[in-house]
Amino acid sequence: MSDVAVLSPELIPAFITKTFNHYFGNYNFLKDKFLQEQTEATEEGWIPVETFEKFNKVAGYIKNLAFRKELIEGLSGGEDYQFDEITFKVRKHPDVVVPESPADYWEACKARTAFFSGFPCDGTMEELITFCERYGRIESVNKRCLPGTNQFDGTLFVIYHKQADLKKALVAKDQFRPEYPIKRLLKSAWQKIHDKEVRELKEKKAKAPPVAKVGNVLKVTGLPANADTFVIKEFFKKFGNCAYVDPDEEGNATVRFSGNGNNIGREALDSAMAFYNGKLNILGEDVKGIEVRVLTEVENAEFWKEYLDNRSQKGGKKSFSQGSTGTPKKAEGANNSFIQKPTTTPKKTEGSNNGVTQKAAGGKTGFEMGKKRSAAPNRTGTPNKVLSKNRSGTPRHELTKNRKRSAGDEGVGMSKTKMKKARRN
Numbered sequence: 001m002s003d004v005a006v007l008s009p010e011l012i013p014a015f016i017t018k019t020f021n022h023y024f025g026n027y028n029f030l031k032d033k034f035l036q037e038q039t040e041a042t043e044e045g046w047i048p049v050e051t052f053e054k055f056n057k058v059a060g061y062i063k064n065l066a067f068r069k070e071l072i073e074g075l076s077g078g079e080d081y082q083f084d085e086i087t088f089k090v091r092k093h094p095d096v097v098v099p100e101s102p103a104d105y106w107e108a109c110k111a112r113t114a115f116f117s118g119f120p121c122d123g124t125m126e127e128l129i130t131f132c133e134r135y136g137r138i139e140s141v142n143k144r145c146l147p148g149t150n151q152f153d154g155t156l157f158v159i160y161h162k163q164a165d166l167k168k169a170l171v172a173k174d175q176f177r178p179e180y181p182i183k184r185l186l187k188s189a190w191q192k193i194h195d196k197e198v199r200e201l202k203e204k205k206a207k208a209p210p211v212a213k214v215g216n217v218l219k220v221t222g223l224p225a226n227a228d229t230f231v232i233k234e235f236f237k238k239f240g241n242c243a244y245v246d247p248d249e250e251g252n253a254t255v256r257f258s259g260n261g262n263n264i265g266r267e268a269l270d271s272a273m274a275f276y277n278g279k280l281n282i283l284g285e286d287v288k289g290i291e292v293r294v295l296t297e298v299e300n301a302e303f304w305k306e307y308l309d310n311r312s313q314k315g316g317k318k319s320f321s322q323g324s325t326g327t328p329k330k331a332e333g334a335n336n337s338f339i340q341k342p343t344t345t346p347k348k349t350e351g352s353n354n355g356v357t358q359k360a361a362g363g364k365t366g367f368e369m370g371k372k373r374s375a376a377p378n379r380t381g382t383p384n385k386v387l388s389k390n391r392s393g394t395p396r397h398e399l400t401k402n403r404k405r406s407a408g409d410e411g412v413g414m415s416k417t418k419m420k421k422a423r424r425n
Contacts, residue, residue: 009070012061016074018137019057024081024092027109027139027159030102039092046089049075109139109159112166113187117155118180131176132158136165157187212304215263215294218255220245220282222289229253235282239275240268254303255292266294 007015022028029035039045049071053059061067075083080096083089092098099105119128125143132138142157160166170184185193220232229245236242236255243258257265269292272280282290295303 009067012067012070013074013077016058016061016071017077020075020078020090021080021137022139023052023055024078024090024096025139025161026080026096026099026105029092029098030105035092045091046084046087047091049088049090052090110187112139112160112163114158114160114166114169115155115185115187115190116158116182118182119152119154119156119176120180121152121154123152123154123176127177128156131182132156132169134174135160135169135172137161138165212301212308213259213262213264214300215266216257216259217295217300217303218257218265218269219293219295219299220253220255221251221291223247223251223253224283224287225251227251227253227283232282236268236272239271240264242268254295269294 023032023035035047038047038051049062053062061071072083072085075090076085078090078093080093081090082093116132125141128143129138129141132141137160138158139161140157140159144153144155144157145151146153158169160169166186170186172184175181218236223232227247229247232253232255233242233245236245236257240257241259241264243256245253245255247253255265257268272292280290280292281287282292
């Protein structure tokens with residue numbers, strides 16, 4: 001039997017009533033697929049009490065006939081459910097309607113949620129629930145823990161069943177145990193304060209100047225000329241947060257790990273050495289002679305001086321060389337897909353004055369990408385564009401040149417009226 005069996009007989013009825021109210025209350029019922037299925041299994045939604053033997057909190061009281069009197073007394077006092085003693089079945093109370101819009105219901109729950117702080121970290125769940133129930137029926141108690149741990153941080157979110165009970169809890173002055181004064185806020189008020197604190201902390205971190213780290217940068221030597229820096233980065237990412245790999249022309253590379261602490265790179269290297277039994281086959285077993293070490297004190301000081309100077313010049317961006325942003329450079333002869341983009345402005349087509357640009361390496365002109373271009377020839381007489389050929393190689397269409405008419409051509413320099421008279425003659 002579960003721990004709840006230790007309750008004395010006089011406490012069992014209240015416990016049963018509270019627990020079944022929770023089961024059939026909308027807060028739990030909307031999330032409990034099992035109860036929903038059991039309710040829909042019969043026309044009127046009646047569920048045998050024996051079904052709840054699967055629920056650990058009440059299983060012992062249902063199975064043990066010695067508690068039958070207390071069980072019936074507790075089941076007879078429900079608000080959110082009905083109990084039929086003859087058939088020994090329960091169902092969700094017909095007057096407690098399931099919300100048509102769960103989203104609206106959860107939003108309404110926020111308006112009935114209180115934030116409590118000041119509890120001792122050793123407070124048990126039973127103590128906390130008992131304290132919160134002083135002001136009325138509760139639907140949920142959520143203990144908050146320290147980040148990354150299961151250690152209670154002394155704060156709670158409590159959803160009350162009624163708005164009136166929430167108001168009682170917020171204005172109360174009683175203490176816990178009784179030496180711990182408890183601070184109380186509406187959750188929405190707490191949320192505003194919390195958001196402001198988070199925003200200020202982010203701004204403070206953004207303004208704080210970066211500092212040099214120790215043991216976060218590794219030196220890789222003995223790399224072949226065609227070393228793929230992407231492979232190197234992916235190798236070290238298995239053992240730490242590898243930020244970038246910056247190779248040089250002498251077969252070396254600098255590998256930096258990001259993080260707030262020191263020796264992150266050193267720990268990553270130790271983990272890699274232990275995992276591969278001291279042999280770091282970064283580029284595969286066929287590539288020999290690669291060695292990895294942590295930067296010396298002098299090397300580390302020089303690295304961070306250059307890094308911080310360039311970061312300051314870039315307005316906070318972590319970039320001081322072509323490969324230092326985490327995007328590996330394409331080494332000569334390497335077979336990777338990191339190709340440097342053209343840095344020069346595309347040239348105009350020779351002999352044209354229409355702004356149609358040549359195709360950049362690996363790119364497309366605006367004409368080929370579907371942008372409309374004027375099909376009319378320019379003033380020099382050079383066609384703006386010759387449309388593409390079909391698969392047979394025959395031109396679909398070739399624009400004609402706009403040849404200037406000679407001074408003797410008919411109609412040159414004449415108005416429409418004079419042109420008509422000239423034609424009549």
